[in-house]
Amino acid sequence: MLGAIVKRLGQMLFVMVGISVLVFLIFFATPGADPAARIAGRNASPETLAAVRKDFGFDRPLPVQYALMMNRLFITQDLTSFVNRGWKVVPAVLDVAPVTLSLVVGGAILWVVGGVLIGLVAAATRGSILDRTLMMLGLVGVSMPVYWLGEVMNLITQSRFHDSWLFAWVPPLGYKPLSSDPVGWFLTLVIPWITLATLYMGLYGRVLRANLVEAGQEDYIRTARAKGLSETRILVRHALRTSLITIVTLFGLDFGALVGGAALLTEVVFGLQGIGKLTYDALRSLDLPVIMATVMYASFFVVIANAAVDLLYVVLDPRIRKA
């Protein structure tokens, strides 16, 4: 067990170093333009360019530049923006992290619960109209651009039907901190959570249904049936248990994709000032240090989260534990 854990942690460190090198190369060594001009932003003065060159050590060899960069990103954390002069980037990223986490964790809970329910209902009513409708809706969910769905949600809840009894409770766009206003926090996030979950709920339902149907042919299910257990009990207590392994694996993968992609787009559409919105604003003003910091911190978070899921596996799965 210890060996497996050490191996997984080693792999995690390797991937983190790999990603940092890749990000560094993309931002500083892509041929085409002077990296200083990229960092300084639009229409930078020659003085700013000179300051950027000195600041990032562009007159020194690449490995030194890399070390300088990593030092400023993670150790001294004093990387500054040149578009908003003197703005410290890393604290800004860490400050808004709770917003992104609130969005992602809530959405994830909703989509896993919803996905499991859809999968169970579809598998239990296999071949029926309900089953087919759920599966089709799942496919539609996967086919929707999440930011567009968000806009449609805004159109419905903020504008067209805001005055109806159904959506009168929806607060204006924005984020309220959990510590100072728990009710406001919850209410502002409900619609973003639903938007985010719609994307994945159907997909999880589809995968789970396929797994449950496959599990239905296994010997242990026949045994359970021979014991005279009810169909519900067989489905929930026997078939679901093994099928959940796939869901956990998927969850580990999608969580990363979500933090890096869908959550960013959702934040932009709902005006939630999280890491995604920060990245978006930086994209619009071509503020590269901010983008570099958000990309690096977000991908490290994803890598660590994935490793944590795998480690949980090692602890949970007796086959790996004993090996």
Place this chain on the structure above:
Amino acid sequence: MTDQAASPANLAGEVPAPSSRVGRGPWATALRKLRSDQAAMAALLLFLVIVALCLLAPFYAKYVAHTDPFRSTLSGKIMVDGKLVPIMQSSTEGLGLGFTPIGPTWDFTAYFLGADGQGRDVAARLLYGGRNSLVIAGVSTAICLFLAAIVGLVAGFFGGTIDWILSRLLDVLWAFPVYLLAISLSIVLISHGIDIGPISINASSLSLPIFIIGIIYVPYVARPIRGQVLALTQSEFVLAAIGLGVPSHRILFRDILPNVMTTLIVFVPLMMAINMLTESALSFLSIGVQPPAASWGTIIQDGQEQLYTRPMVALAPGIAIVITVLALNILGDGVRDALDPRSKLRIRSA
């Protein structure tokens, strides 16, 4: 399906088949199966109709709507129900200083879906944008599958150090959240374009999003291909070929490539669907297709400002994306069932 030696075609050559059951090759069998899949065929038809409509964009703009969808038209009036209506109407909201573009006229000859914030015909832009979205999705899929096939074949077949290096590279790319990778590449390339010796790509060129989207999903295809090649390399017919002294490039192209071809084809519609969503997201974030060119993603972004007054600007391209991607996903399911019914292939969606 993975072993060609046992395919019905080869057996049928030796045993005279009864006339009612003519032996078919694996491709013909798959095609027959796909043809009998009604949902997949309907999806294919729908997709082809969308492609055809988007190809007709210049025709529609010039001869039907009589408009230039790339030039802003802030003044001007059109006839609606016998009345002359300005394209940009004075806003009645707020201070009354802004303008509200004309809403949908539901008349194909002028502003069918209304105008955007610059008075441009949304319906015409939708068709032009669809062309770009489809081209980017298609070409980036081709690039992605080509690169993934090379990486997967080389890593799986040659093994050893090459495999180790390629696999570690794939590990890193795989763990890197795709959108963050795309954002990093886009912001660097789109702010200044590429200028490497003889290769010079303008920052607003379509080839930048194509190239970026083509690269970021390579690990998702290359990994399963590598695994399959690794298994094939241990299979008896490949071992026999090696034993007979067949040169390795011949084994790669004649024995292994045809067997991973089915996997590659299964990926085509699914990757196109994912690439289309990725392109629209990048364009929405203003780091994909650059103005004045349009794609469905950029039109949704154009429509964001008038979401509550003229929702059709943002709604229409979104509906177009949903229909196209849904058609590709249904087709993808059908192709997978036909070619690789036992496969567990699944692509992560972002």
